[in-house]
Amino acid sequence: MSTFKPNTKLDTEEKFYSCDMCASSFKSKQCLAIHMPTHIKEKQYSCEVCGSTFIKKDKLVIHMRTHTGEKPCFCEICGSSFIKKDKLVIHMRTHTEEKPYFCEICGSSFIKKDKLVIHVRTHTGEKPYSCEICGSSFTQKHHLLQHVLIHTGEKPYTCTICSSAFARKQHMLQHMRTHTGEKPYSCEACGSTFTLKQHMSQHMRIHTGEKPYSCEVCGSSFTRKPNLVIHMRGHTGEKPYSCEICGSSFKKKDKLVNHMRIHTGERPYSCEICGSAFAQKQHMLQHMQIHTGEKPYSCEICGFSFIKKDKLVNHMRIHTGEKPYSCEICDSAFAQKQHMFQHMRIHTGEKPYSCEICGSSFTRKPDLVIHIRTHTGEKPYSCEVCGSAFARKQNMLQHMRIHTGEKPHSCEVCGASFTKKHSLVIHIRTHTGEKPYSCEVCCSAFARKQNMLQHMRIHTGEKPHSCEVCGTSFARKHSLVIHMRTHTYMGQSK
Structure with a gap:
């Protein structure tokens, strides 16, 4: 001794x-x-409940409170209770805002010493806790313990309602709110409530305008760090989410999830009214507006309203004249990005839309759809006055001018008006003398393409218009019409 x-x-x-x-x-x-007694290995005081031993009796007394639930140390301000007095001392600092532990490097202060120790590691880079399986290292021990569950697959925290299992207790508690509907975090500015404190903090930036995450390349700032991470991929070109079927890659995980439905055919979002199914929730919501008639996006200039916001943005360019999409080859400008891509095919010669019947190819899908009708004979556009049917909507609208007498295309030189814009273009040539169509054989020039084709028959000898009575053929339809009168005249003479 x-x-x-x-x-x-x-x-x-x-x-x-x-x-x-x-x-x-x-x-x-x-x-x-x-x-x-700290040097004496024998621990004289034992817990009768769990068998833990202690050197000092007061340590045993404190330990017993973990079994009895006794918390004799009370906070007089908020009523919180604690097992040990030192825990109460630390808690009191939340009321007094005392932070006695200072970082000598950056000056940050902390309520607890262990929080300071962990913080200092952000400066030193120290990560004392390492995973024996994969070698990953961590600044805090509990982060290592959570990480190890990835390898073991253990999920020790189970939801008592639906039996969902979680690796972290915090995640289980957050999940429970989906059953209880509890949203304990409220925005003091607008009253919005949230299940997670993190979501409430992010929401507050809407009111404060704070954007703490900045891009070092272009200076753009964001309210959430994940948004900055996604934005940076625009500079680096990184697309970390790849489709295992076709190899397509994406910057965002949700884009990959939506893409996979192309292969699986999955359409998880259904319209409750007509049963139509959609791969993306946004498309289903837009579809619902067909039933409700809702068009929430209105033009402040002319009053037109639209189902989708991007349609309103495109429409506004009619008023502003903005054409933000330019062709790099000929500098043509377009109001819509899609139209610029279609224009580029003039330079590349690309015609990605092909007719399965005759093999004709087209630069635009609508042109292929119209072409298909030449094979099917479909004429979906009908005149409400006389019942005439047309394969193209534009042709039906032009036809309607026969009934309305409308001639919206006027010549600025002589005032003549026309139902079709094409007819005005041809008429203008009577003033300018322009003849853009030339015969490759004799170099005769014509203002209209049709007249040039008729002229070519002089050289080819082609006579495609035949009389059904006597079989005489003609190069021009007009000549056949005149010829038919000879049969009509002879029939009347008889």
């Missing part, structure tokens, strides 16, 4: 007592007596 020896090297006015085992010194015998 250690002996009590006064330490004369220290203050001679007081008796100091030293431990023979570790040379620690104390002001009283009582303090030394308390210290000595």
